[in-house]
Amino acid sequence: MHILSPQLSKEHSLPLYVQLYEQIKHDIINKSLPVGSKLPSIRDLSKHLRISRNTVETAYQQLLAEGYITSRPKSGMYVKELELDVLQQETKPFPYQHTKNTPILDGPEIDFEYGSIDMNAFPMKLWKKYSNQAYKQEMEEAKSYGHHKGENHLRREIARYLYHARGVRCSAEQIIITSGTQHSLNLLCETVFKNCDQFAIENPGYDRARYIFENHRFMVTPISLDEDGLCTDDLRNSNAKIVYVTPSHQYPCGMVMPFKRRLELLQWAGETNGYIIEDDYDGEFRYEGRPIPALKELDQHDKIIYLGTFSKMLLPSLRISYIVLPPRLLQSYSAAFEAYIPTVPRVIQNTLYYFMRDGEWDRHVRRMRLLYQKKHSVLVNALTKHLEEAAEIVGEKAGLHLLIKVNSQLGEQALIEMAAAAGVRVYSIEKYRIQQSTDGKPLLLLGFSKMPIDQIEDGIKRLKEAWFA
Ligand SMILES: Cc1ncc(COP(=O)(O)O)c(C=O)c1O
Structure with missing residues (x-):
């Protein structure tokens, strides 16, 4: 790989990314960078030159667009054999190139x-301590996979937390530990909703939820939003019986669904004999007024399937989330999944359990x-x-x-x-x-x-x- 050391200057009238682009292009044309040579990664070059990654990326994008370099998937950027027309072409203007007013920055991105x-x-020290304990226990219990819904004691801790923090009343029985929200949705599609054909979702809405419904070949009906979130009138006009919503903080538009709209949504579920999938992904963070409980708090007729995650509060890479199923759906879930093995490693589940048991989670x-x-x-x-x-x-x-x-x-x-x-x-x-x-x-x-x-x-x-x- 060629280490590039172009001379870049903040005093120059051109932005850094244009200077970088010009110098690499120059090196390619005069063959100081021969055909086939690999350019440093964006990360390495930005570190090496102490400029932002965006600066390098924008320069590389322009070189790519003009045919000086090529991108090989999972490998990097390489100098291309130049065609005559590339050499003869005029430099295309950079999009939105500013030479006068745009600040020339090489500070942190x-x-x-x-x-x-x-x-x-992230409470690394504590996590390591509890993880050690969990490994010790694992050595003693390694012979079994654990319960298909997840560790019982962890599910009890989650039920306790949900009641105090989100107003959700449920038993450990109703909780299923999953490897992420998409996994939760996947499980629902394969079990309790396997005979459904249509899902309503918010538009705009969480794309990763939509992919799951689409990949299961369900018809996906977009429902528009107003300033209170999902429009229940539009939902009524669709034939959907299941809706996926983010009432605590609509993703991505951010509305907090007010009480009246929540009641309308529940009323819709009652009248259509439908279900609401509530994704409460970041409901714990509320900046005005008192924390708003989850929609599930109002669910007197067991119409809501509640989805929670530890990704926002703890760590996304742990891949630990959960479903709270209404009791009446438990049987159809278990019938399909009793023979399945849990996907979240017991060590992680137990680490989290100790963390919660000792009050560290609440802190x-x-x-x-x-x-x-x-x-x-x-x-x-x-x-x-x-x-x-x-x-x-x-x-x-x-x-x-x-x-x-x-x-x-x-x-x-x-x-x-x-x-x-x-x-x-x-x-x-x-x-x-x-x-x-x-x-x-x-x-x-x-x-x-x-x-x-x-x-x-x-x-x-x-x-x-x-x-x-
Ligand atoms: C709307 C929404 N739901 C759920 C999640 C969390 O997903 P997971 O539990 O898979 O980490 C996110 C994460 O960004 C999100 O934006």
Whole structure:
């Protein structure tokens, strides 16, 4: 692999990514970088040159688009044999290239990524301690796989937590431990819903849930949202009997479903003899008023299948989530799955059990709530201070992400690329929409759970510079 050492300068009138692109292109044309040579990975080069990954990525993308390099899946970028037309072509302009106002940055990349957690807050020491205990126990009990629904004592702890924290009344019997929310949905599709043909989902909504329904060849009916979340009138007009919803903090748009809409939804389920799948993925994080209990709290007629996860509070890579089934569905679940082996390793289940049993989980939840509350308020304050009228904040009352509706004539993609050129990553919600949106201002998603608190304001200032300077 060729280590590139281009001379980049912040004083130059061209942005760093254009300088980098020009120099690599120059090296390819004069064969200092011979055909077939491998370029350093984006990560390595950004480290080596101490510039952001976006800078390298944007330069590589341009070289790819112009045919100087090629990308080999799972291998990397390689210098291509140049065709005559590549050599003769004029350099295409970089999209949204700014030479005057865009700040030339080589500081840290600021990534408003959604879905990751603040690893500094993960209780590593305690987790290791309980994990050691769990391994010791495993050595004694390794001869069995464990219960197909998951470890009994862990399910009891989860039931206790759900009652105190989310207002959900259920027994350990009703809980099934799974390897993630998609796994939960998969199990439901294979068991209690195997004879159904149609699912209603929120639009925009959680794409990973939609894939599961589609892969099971169910008809998927998108239901629109209003400011209260899923429109129950539209749901009534569909023929669906099952709906997947995120009432505590609609994903991705962020509404918290108010009480009245919750009752309407339950009424729909009663009248149609239908079921509601409630995905309460980040309901623990609430920033205004008292925590809102789960929709399941109101479920007097056992119409709700509740989905929970440890990914947001603890660690996504643990792959541990759960289903709470209404008692009347337990039999059909067990009939299909009694002979199955649990998928979450017992060691992980038992580590989590010890963690919960000793009160560490409750302490951890309190700490995480405080931490994310702080990050949330720094982000909201920075948006209010720096983007004022330029962006409206949407869906900020709960969860680990919010959206901004940007007062700009540009499209979402253009804004994302301009932000990237300024070293900031913000995200589109396009992939969550079933139909392309035609209305209104660009809407962008900003996650804040992983973001170091002291980078938040800098990130928002850079967005202002990139979009409005
Ligand atoms: C809407 C929604 N549901 C559930 C999850 C969690 O999924 P899992 O339990 O598979 O980690 C996420 C994670 O980002 C999510 O966005």
